[in-house]
Amino acid sequence: xxxxxxxxxxxxxxxxxxxxxxxxxFAEAEGIDLTLLRESSWANxxxxxxxxxxxxxxxxxxxxxxxxxxxWPLAARTVVPMALxxxxxxxxxxxxxxxxxxxxGALPDLVPSTTGLAxxxxxxxxxxxxxxxxxxxxxxPHSGHNYxxxxxxxxxxxxxxxxxxxxxxxxxxxxxxxxxxxxxAFCAGEPWNTAAVLRGVGRIATVKAAIWRQSPEKxxxxxxxxxxxxxxxxxxxxxxxxxxxFWCGAPxxxxxxxxxxxxPAHVDSPLDWLRPGLAGDLRIGPGLSMRVPDFFVPHASAxxxxxxxxxxxxxxxxxxWGQVSHDAASAxxxxxxxxxxxxxxxxxxxGVALPAANAKVEGALNEPTPVGSAGASLVLGPDGFFxxxxxxxxxxxAYIASxxxx
Amino acid sequence: xxxxxxxxxxxxENRARAAIIEAGLREAGHDQVTLVHxxxxxxxxxxxxxxxxxxxxxxxxxxxxxxxMFQLSRVVNRPVAMFVDHADGDAIAQAVEAGVSAxxxxxxxxxxxxxxxxxAVSRFNAFARLTRELQEARDELEGRKVVDRAKxxxxxxxxxxxxxxxxxxxRTAMNKNRKIVEIAQSLLTAADLxxxxx
Numbered sequence: 347x348x349x350x351x352x353x354x355x356x357x358x359x360x361x362x363x364x365x366x367x368x369x370x371x372f373a374e375a376e377g378i379d380l381t382l383l384r385e386s387s388w389a390n391x392x393x394x395x396x397x398x399x400x401x402x403x404x405x406x407x408x409x410x411x412x413x414x415x416x417x418w419p420l421a422a423r424t425v426v427p428m429a430l431x432x433x434x435x436x437x438x439x440x441x442x443x444x445x446x447x448x449x450x451g452a453l454p455d456l457v458p459s460t461t462g463l464a465x466x467x468x469x470x471x472x473x474x475x476x477x478x479x480x481x482x483x484x485x486x487p488h489s490g491h492n493y494x495x496x497x498x499x500x501x502x503x504x505x506x507x508x509x510x511x512x513x514x515x516x517x518x519x520x521x522x523x524x525x526x527x528x529x530x531a532f533c534a535g536e537p538w539n540t541a542a543v544l545r546g547v548g549r550i551a552t553v554k555a556a557i558w559r560q561s562p563e564k565x566x567x568x569x570x571x572x573x574x575x576x577x578x579x580x581x582x583x584x585x586x587x588x589x590x591x592f593w594c595g596a597p598x599x600x601x602x603x604x605x606x607x608x609x610p611a612h613v614d615s616p617l618d619w620l621r622p623g624l625a626g627d628l629r630i631g632p633g634l635s636m637r638v639p640d641f642f643v644p645h646a647s648a649x650x651x652x653x654x655x656x657x658x659x660x661x662x663x664x665x666x667w668g669q670v671s672h673d674a675a676s677a678x679x680x681x682x683x684x685x686x687x688x689x690x691x692x693x694x695x696x697g698v699a700l701p702a703a704n705a706k707v708e709g710a711l712n713e714p715t716p717v718g719s720a721g722a723s724l725v726l727g728p729d730g731f732f733x734x735x736x737x738x739x740x741x742x743x744a745y746i747a748s749x750x751x752x
Numbered sequence: 753x754x755x756x757x758x759x760x761x762x763x764x765e766n767r768a769r770a771a772i773i774e775a776g777l778r779e780a781g782h783d784q785v786t787l788v789h790x791x792x793x794x795x796x797x798x799x800x801x802x803x804x805x806x807x808x809x810x811x812x813x814x815x816x817x818x819x820x821m822f823q824l825s826r827v828v829n830r831p832v833a834m835f836v837d838h839a840d841g842d843a844i845a846q847a848v849e850a851g852v853s854a855x856x857x858x859x860x861x862x863x864x865x866x867x868x869x870x871x872a873v874s875r876f877n878a879f880a881r882l883t884r885e886l887q888e889a890r891d892e893l894e895g896r897k898v899v900d901r902a903k904x905x906x907x908x909x910x911x912x913x914x915x916x917x918x919x920x921x922x923r924t925a926m927n928k929n930r931k932i933v934e935i936a937q938s939l940l941t942a943a944d945l946x947x948x949x950x
Contacts (some may be wrong), residue, residue, distance in 0.1 A: 387815035393853065397845040486816050514820040516813035
């Protein structure tokens with residue numbers, strides 16, 4: 347029997363798993379007639395999921411939680427049975443801001459602490475001169491970009507929305523906004539950071555993988571009703587995406603992957619914009635390249651496993667930035683949105699490495715570490731936050747309280 | 753009678769479609785219609801127009817930005833909701849299908865907003881149909897040119913008349929269960945590869 351599934355996606359590098367599942371025949375091999383629907387805003391994807399035009403979608407990790415918490419209009423109940431990789435974002439600043447930050451001691455090494463402290467000195471100096479606060483762009487309020495940018499700025503002593511302005515802008519417009527001076531910096535996924543650097547309008551200052559290594563980014567969002575009524579189709583889709591993640595993770599396939607993504611029906615970007623992010627070999631400024639470990643992880647380290655600790659960290663940041671008030675019921679809603687049980691149900695029969703736990707202490711692993719698993723053996727980490735703190739999902743209240751104090 | 757005083761902002765990068773929507777709204781008695789084609793300075797435009805209803809095409813990448821502005825209520829001094837919060841499932845599905853969405857000032861009654869969105873949906877659909885028909889007409893014209901060139905090629909190479917050349921193309925298409933224009937295109941491609949000039 348053929349399962350007909352339509353998946354919504356945004357033209358970003360991390361739509362790779364969905365693109366490859368279709369283009370390389372992994373979906374077909376699982377009996378799925380997969381249609382990809384390219385969209386131009388996350389709001390469109392939410393609407394199409396709500397009215398049933400798509401059954402599944404590429405989504406920012408915090409969005410399904412925001413849907414279920416009622417923070418978004420027209421929210422359909424949504425579950426996350428799989429992540430679509432780890433990492434993939436960067437913070438890009440205008441050439442003018444880079445000059446200021448460099449004059450305060452920042453090096454082109456992507457190190458969040460020293461770069462952030464230099465940025466803080468620039469911010470203080472500008473305030474002293476009576477200049478307007480720097481303006482940063484992120485793609486959505488409920489995004490990893492927004493939360494990791496704010497995490498970085500705060501840990502380096504700045505107060506977002508006070509010392510700096512943070513605005514929402516579609517990623518495709520960010521390089522232009524940087525060039526025109528409408529933005530001083532932005533945090534976005536690829537290929538938009540590379541695009542800004544290659545167009546000569548900005549420099550990459552730091553990366554998600556350095557702020558929080560192996561951290562969650564995009565997920566597969568599934569309409570809850572559809573997931574309940576179509577367990578076989580969902581299992582088949584997760585198997586196809588797992589095969590796609592394995593294919594995407596192989597360095598030998600990078601060039602072909604870049605070619606697939608550059609297609610007008612997919613990301614529609616030049617190959618030169620796509621290659622650096624896929625290889626983790628970033629062009630961070632004119633003539634400057636840098637290898638970034640785990641810049642984008644499509645498969646290794648259980649990169650598609652929907653950890654409940656990831657959901658709860660996103661939730662903790664929604665609380666931190668006033669998007670939702672904390673109570674036990676909201677925390678449960680966030681925790682229940684990510685569904686590792688569905689991941690195991692689909693992939694268990696394949697003999698792949700199944701994490702034994704549903705959640706982990708984030709930031710606890712300083713190096714690649716073998717962990718408890720069923721099936722094949724599993725190595726996770728490193729997964730540290732740059733400031734050395736840890737997030738223990740069992741101590742959610744204490745974590746939220748500690749962040750409120752800062 | 754009812755909504756003469758409603759201020760409506762239409763955000764559509766497609767100027768032709770925006771004009772069609774505006775005409776429809778004016779015909780329906782709405783005289784406060786503002787068209788915006790670009791996201792540049794959108795916050796100020798919204799502030800100036802103080803719209804009760806905002807209609808936006810779904811192809812616009814600025815929807816996420818707009819929704820954030822509405823949530824902050826910094827720009828519009830009144831709370832704004834999505835039309836969909838007030839509407840039934842069918843109306844929502846039709847709007848998304850047509851490629852349009854709307855935001856309304858909270859508290860505005862559904863019966864005042866519904867006709868506006870219905871009009872936008874029907875005009876979006878009409879515009880899509882026109883665009884499709886135009887494209888089909890272009891394709892047909894293009895196809896006719898291809899067939900004409902293939903006919904001339906056959907007439908020259910096989911030294912046959914025009915009717916005979918066309919009959920040959922048609923017969924080949926029928927035998928291979930393909931369209932005449934496809935056969936003509938294959939013929940031209942082959943001729944091109946083999947260096948036959950036309």
